[in-house]
Amino acid sequence: MVPRVIVIANQKGGVGKTTTTYNLGAALAERGKETILVDLDPQAALTASCGYNPYKMSRSLYTVLMSEKASLLSILQPVSKHLHLAPGSVDLTRAEISMTGATDRAYRLRKAIRRMRMQFDYILIDTPPSLGLLTVNGLVAADELLVPVQCQFLSMRGVRALLETVWLIHERLNPQLDLLGVLATMYRSQSEHSQDVVSELHSVFDDRVFDMVIEDQNSVAEAPAERMSVIDFDSDSPAANAYRKLAAQIDND
Numbered sequence: 382m383v384p385r386v387i388v389i390a391n392q393k394g395g396v397g398k399t400t401t402t403y404n405l406g407a408a409l410a411e412r413g414k415e416t417i418l419v420d421l422d423p424q425a426a427l428t429a430s431c432g433y434n435p436y437k438m439s440r441s442l443y444t445v446l447m448s449e450k451a452s453l454l455s456i457l458q459p460v461s462k463h464l465h466l467a468p469g470s471v472d473l474t475r476a477e478i479s480m481t482g483a484t485d486r487a488y489r490l491r492k493a494i495r496r497m498r499m500q501f502d503y504i505l506i507d508t509p510p511s512l513g514l515l516t517v518n519g520l521v522a523a524d525e526l527l528v529p530v531q532c533q534f535l536s537m538r539g540v541r542a543l544l545e546t547v548w549l550i551h552e553r554l555n556p557q558l559d560l561l562g563v564l565a566t567m568y569r570s571q572s573e574h575s576q577d578v579v580s581e582l583h584s585v586f587d588d589r590v591f592d593m594v595i596e597d598q599n600s601v602a603e604a605p606a607e608r609m610s611v612i613d614f615d616s617d618s619p620a621a622n623a624y625r626k627l628a629a630q631i632d633n634d
Contacts, residue, residue: 384417384501386494387561387631388523393539394510396531397566399426400601400611402507404621405527407610408628410463414502417457420469421490421519422509423477428468431460432608435470443472445493446480446518452496453504461613465501477514486514487554491522512546520550525561530582532568532575532594537582560589564627568594591630593623 389402402418409416420427421442425435435441440456445467457465480486494504506519520526526547530536540563551558563586569575582590595601600615607614611621 384494384504385525386504386506386523387525387527388506388508388519389527389529390508390516390519390543391528391530391536391539392510392512392516392543393531393536396536397529397564397595398510399430399507400605401527401529401564401566401595401624402427402505403430403605404610404612404624405628405631406464406503406505407461407612408624409503409505409632410461411612411625412628412632413463414632415463415465415500416503416505417453417465417467417501418460419453419467419490419504419506419519421473421515422469422507423471423473423515424509425469425471425473426605427507428466428470430605430608431458431466431468433458433466433468435468438468438470441468441470441472442490443470443476446473446476446489449492450496451493452498453493454497454499461610469507473515480514487517487521490518494522512543517546517550517554520547520558521555523555524557525559527561528563529566529595530563530578531566532572532578532597534574534578534581537578537585561631562589562591564591565594567597569597591627593626593630595623596620 508516508519604611604614
């Protein structure tokens with residue numbers, strides 16, 4: 382069984398990439414799907430949210446990207462039932478610099494995934510807020526791209542640059558990469574501005590915009606501080622249920 386590899390990317394920071402990676406993964410795991418969360422961000426917020434200290438990881442994505450033999454499986458840490466973490470660390474900045482001159486610099490993560498021998502259903506890749514080499518590794522390793530967009534017009538501006546990069550990667554490095562969908566995050570139901578942004582997303586991306594939106598709730602921000610997904614922290618919240626709907630839609634595709 383070949384896992385579905387989904388990269389969550391947007392060059393703008395603070396749009397909900399890490400939140401979406403963790404909570405979509407938790408929702409898929411809740412459905413019984415064996416899921417890996419991959420933390421490609423040197424800030425390692427996903428790793429910290431899962432309860433691990435990114436400053437004390439003896440083996441992390443840095444290990445995998447710097448070795449020709451290490452597989453993703455060799456660094457996995459448990460998060461919850463069916464959910465696993467390939468942790469990030471601050472060393473990833475050094476990895477990005479070290480890989481610059483390598484001929485296979487864009488393929489390191491894809492090779493590490495292909496070296497795995499255990500079966501998984503999903504691999505979700507969290508990327509840095511940039512279009513650097515780490516993000517490129519995520520885009521090259523993935524089959525599908527999910528783009529979280531904060532419900533502010535300024536967030537729309539970064540999407541075009543991201544999609545231009547995606548097109549180049551599709552043309553030159555990974556012809557299998559496809560846009561899975563655009564997810565509206567930090568949505569405020571009483572805000573006309575939020576409603577206008579969602580309307581604009583639909584006008585630009587048509588049916589590639591997911592029907593559900595992720596509401597701007599305290600529990601979404603509070604859950605990582607408790608080292609929990611919002612699925613576990615506030616199970617009946619609108620945000621938790623939206624991530625469940627997102628998981629169901631993706632899993633039923």
